[in-house]
Amino acid sequence: MGLAGLAATVVLAAACSRACAVDAAVLTAEQSRVEAVARGVAAAVSIFAGDSGGGSGVLLTPDGYAATNFHVVQPAGPWLTCGLADGRLYDAVLVGVDPTGDLALIKLLGRDDFPHAVLADSDTVEPGDFCFAVGNPFLLATDLVPTVTAGIVSGVQRYQFPAGTILEYTAALQVDLAINPGNSGGGLFDAEARLIGVNGRASFEKRGRVNVGAAYAISANQVRNFLGCLRSGRVCDHATLNATVATAIDGRVVVSEILEASDAWRRGLRHDDEIVSLAGRPVRTVNGFKNLLGTLPAGWQVPLAYRRDGVEQEMLVRLGGVHPAATLAALAAGGDAAEAAETGPGSPPPDGIRRLVDPRPGYANHHFAVVERDRVAAALAAFRDHRPPGPWVLAGTLDGGGEFRIELTDAAASIDLPTGTSTIDAGDEFDRLPVPPGSGGLLPALVLWRRLVIEGPAAVGRTSYWGTSPRDPATFRLGGAADLVDVLETYTAGVEARFSVDEVGRVVGIDLWTDADADPCEVRLTWPSGPARAPQAIAVSRRGQPFATFLLAPARTEGLP
Amino acid sequence: MTARLPLACMMAAALTAVRAAVPEPGATPRQVAAAAARRVVKLYGAGGIRGLEAYQSGIVVSADGHILTVFSTVLDADLVTCVFDDGRRAEARVVGVDPRRELALLSVDAEHLTAFEFVARDRVRVGTRVLAASNLFGVAVGDERVSVQRGVIAAVVPLEARRASAEAPYGGAVYLLDCTTSNPGSAGGALVDARGELLGMLGKESRSMANGVWLNYAIPADELVAGYGAILSGAPPPALASDRHRFDVRAVGVVLVPDLLDGTPPFVDAVVADSPAAAADVRPDDLVIVAGGRPVASRLAVEEAVGAVAAGDAIRLTLVRDGAIVEADLGPRPADTESP
Numbered sequence: 001m002g003l004a005g006l007a008a009t010v011v012l013a014a015a016c017s018r019a020c021a022v023d024a025a026v027l028t029a030e031q032s033r034v035e036a037v038a039r040g041v042a043a044a045v046s047i048f049a050g051d052s053g054g055g056s057g058v059l060l061t062p063d064g065y066a067a068t069n070f071h072v073v074q075p076a077g078p079w080l081t082c083g084l085a086d087g088r089l090y091d092a093v094l095v096g097v098d099p100t101g102d103l104a105l106i107k108l109l110g111r112d113d114f115p116h117a118v119l120a121d122s123d124t125v126e127p128g129d130f131c132f133a134v135g136n137p138f139l140l141a142t143d144l145v146p147t148v149t150a151g152i153v154s155g156v157q158r159y160q161f162p163a164g165t166i167l168e169y170t171a172a173l174q175v176d177l178a179i180n181p182g183n184s185g186g187g188l189f190d191a192e193a194r195l196i197g198v199n200g201r202a203s204f205e206k207r208g209r210v211n212v213g214a215a216y217a218i219s220a221n222q223v224r225n226f227l228g229c230l231r232s233g234r235v236c237d238h239a240t241l242n243a244t245v246a247t248a249i250d251g252r253v254v255v256s257e258i259l260e261a262s263d264a265w266r267r268g269l270r271h272d273d274e275i276v277s278l279a280g281r282p283v284r285t286v287n288g289f290k291n292l293l294g295t296l297p298a299g300w301q302v303p304l305a306y307r308r309d310g311v312e313q314e315m316l317v318r319l320g321g322v323h324p325a326a327t328l329a330a331l332a333a334g335g336d337a338a339e340a341a342e343t344g345p346g347s348p349p350p351d352g353i354r355r356l357v358d359p360r361p362g363y364a365n366h367h368f369a370v371v372e373r374d375r376v377a378a379a380l381a382a383f384r385d386h387r388p389p390g391p392w393v394l395a396g397t398l399d400g401g402g403e404f405r406i407e408l409t410d411a412a413a414s415i416d417l418p419t420g421t422s423t424i425d426a427g428d429e430f431d432r433l434p435v436p437p438g439s440g441g442l443l444p445a446l447v448l449w450r451r452l453v454i455e456g457p458a459a460v461g462r463t464s465y466w467g468t469s470p471r472d473p474a475t476f477r478l479g480g481a482a483d484l485v486d487v488l489e490t491y492t493a494g495v496e497a498r499f500s501v502d503e504v505g506r507v508v509g510i511d512l513w514t515d516a517d518a519d520p521c522e523v524r525l526t527w528p529s530g531p532a533r534a535p536q537a538i539a540v541s542r543r544g545q546p547f548a549t550f551l552l553a554p555a556r557t558e559g560l561p
Numbered sequence: 562m563t564a565r566l567p568l569a570c571m572m573a574a575a576l577t578a579v580r581a582a583v584p585e586p587g588a589t590p591r592q593v594a595a596a597a598a599r600r601v602v603k604l605y606g607a608g609g610i611r612g613l614e615a616y617q618s619g620i621v622v623s624a625d626g627h628i629l630t631v632f633s634t635v636l637d638a639d640l641v642t643c644v645f646d647d648g649r650r651a652e653a654r655v656v657g658v659d660p661r662r663e664l665a666l667l668s669v670d671a672e673h674l675t676a677f678e679f680v681a682r683d684r685v686r687v688g689t690r691v692l693a694a695s696n697l698f699g700v701a702v703g704d705e706r707v708s709v710q711r712g713v714i715a716a717v718v719p720l721e722a723r724r725a726s727a728e729a730p731y732g733g734a735v736y737l738l739d740c741t742t743s744n745p746g747s748a749g750g751a752l753v754d755a756r757g758e759l760l761g762m763l764g765k766e767s768r769s770m771a772n773g774v775w776l777n778y779a780i781p782a783d784e785l786v787a788g789y790g791a792i793l794s795g796a797p798p799p800a801l802a803s804d805r806h807r808f809d810v811r812a813v814g815v816v817l818v819p820d821l822l823d824g825t826p827p828f829v830d831a832v833v834a835d836s837p838a839a840a841a842d843v844r845p846d847d848l849v850i851v852a853g854g855r856p857v858a859s860r861l862a863v864e865e866a867v868g869a870v871a872a873g874d875a876i877r878l879t880l881v882r883d884g885a886i887v888e889a890d891l892g893p894r895p896a897d898t899e900s901p
Contacts, residue, residue: 126591126594126595127594127706127708127709128590128592128593128595128692129590130590151710151711152590152594152710152711154708154710155700155701155706155708155709157705158701160700176708176709176740203698203744212741212744213697213740213742214708214741214744284704285648285703287705
């Protein structure tokens, strides 16, 4: 930095001797840089975890949610002490973790007006771009003022193999600025102080654990994809196709192995099929495929295009999880979850924090599954007009011709189709029944929808917040504009259902499994713009095959709140 | 706040400097980085055991398939694979080596490659902002672009380096860099200026003879061109350019007596009017005894000593006049008008 500074000073001096004044553009650039760094510094979190070390973080929301690395919080336990550049210490609790992607979410307590960073679209970042990092290298921020280092983006879409652990960096940003131990989890910012990544890894090989000019950040777009899952308090998992790909002699990326139990196999993907694109992004190399897949959480449904015999086809594939739940749980807990919850960084959590800490199997902190579930429930309630609950009648025409009528009450549900009538008794274990035949369980899905809307999450079973998922999987595109909605997950009487809820509290999707090993009934609800309380269309499919699309006639639709 | 301000100030000034040096109005750091990376290849050969990576970098110096790289154990393989920026692969053949500069010239069967303009440009000054493009740590594979790092030239000095316990054979001038390029895979990468012009090639991982610190350096373009020419001609490698770099002091107004015999003493024959020498009061019949800090006893020695002064640094002469010692400062050494 001394030499760089010297050089810059020489440049300044030369400019002055020529013009006897600093160019206005230089002063503007300087001012803009000063302001950007100030914003980055304000959002930076210095994490101290006692004997367990510490690291960095970056605030994402005014109510205190901050991103950091899994490897920073893992040894720290479920609560931590954090400092901001304002010189104050804040208590924080662990929210969710992603051990594979090395991400974690924590929540700082005590304010609802935290300075915070805004996630950029990291796909627009290119090598040569200016960037700066704010963090706590070597835990130097004992006065809570973080360290700023600056440089350029050296590479994008870097794939870093798992290094001795399950930790895998995909589609990472590579930077040449100084990233040292303690910078982990801190923000990487662009020239406008937008958050482009979370610093987490560096090439430390021959020179000891110090910066060597090659460090890697988790991209902001990957953070965005996992944010919902992290807010759920879960131990998040990454996506797998349950198939491996390889480069063919002619350079195509082809399926080399595929599990017959996988969703992709059931949708028709086979050995030797060429992968053309995933979630709207072209696939040209094996690393490119891993980079796309690695930024996706387990459980999402995304479009996959493949080519066989020269014919390109597209499927919606539901991605599996990479790791067994037990592996993730062991990692997240660093051994024993219960023990970690009890001890924390050397002492039990203070009383004010204890109620915010609830590690459970599969969860880093189940407390937040409840918090987020209640947030979505409030959105659902806000959309309702609270008329007295009565029967719901949905009627209209089928997309392919013919009439339908669906009636949903507390006690029963029925559907009239040109092919016949199906009825279930909502009082019993109705939801096990995959009726009408071929739908995989449309009627139970609709009954649960009505119950969720009228009575709230508690009425549909054991319900928690699952995270986010594509609003419309069929048209989902990876990137900074990835269109995501909240998802509630519920278990009742052996049935699992996931409800996608949009930002105004409308249910836009229902996936319902009447049998954990079978394909779910997939219901996609389309809503008219404006305050209408009934959807305009309901598309139902199973195993990638459409069952029916119901076009609702508003005049014949009754009872929806 | 007070601590942050100067840093931001320097960065802002430096950024503007990069922009100002770009000739085309639209050329951004992104474009310069991309253009440099496009002309750098990934090379794969022998190695793979601990401490000896099987990969390095190379620069494309001709459109018809000449790749210049460092001479290393990676090339000690039956098959050296060259991977271009667009992912194309080619088998590379070693055409020849310049052991003194530790350069190797490879050839691949290819045409219309995107190559650097490969010329022996003047050494650039300390403080020049640079980008280094290389396959450091082998992180880029296939069509993935090599890494770019930014820095400045911290010094232009003779290399005094060792690898393990052996002294590095090259002892000529290098650009010392303030960015960490002493990494596996970086050697053979390109050093470019803010316009993307090739200034040098990143050297092998080496440590200082003096104190053992890792050196980040590049071999200047004029040495690369000299080594390239020697390999192509099949002649024994020429002396290092820095050894024989001569500067004609007439450019600063000093006319020395004709070099009639080897070892003719460097007496001043005449001084050009209105020249730096005239301004410094150099006079006919002065005897030059020290030039650029080196004792000199011949006209050749004067030209080499002044040639070793970096362009822009002051040319200082020590003269004997009427039995007395006289110092003369001729001001900054102009850049060379032609390649050495």
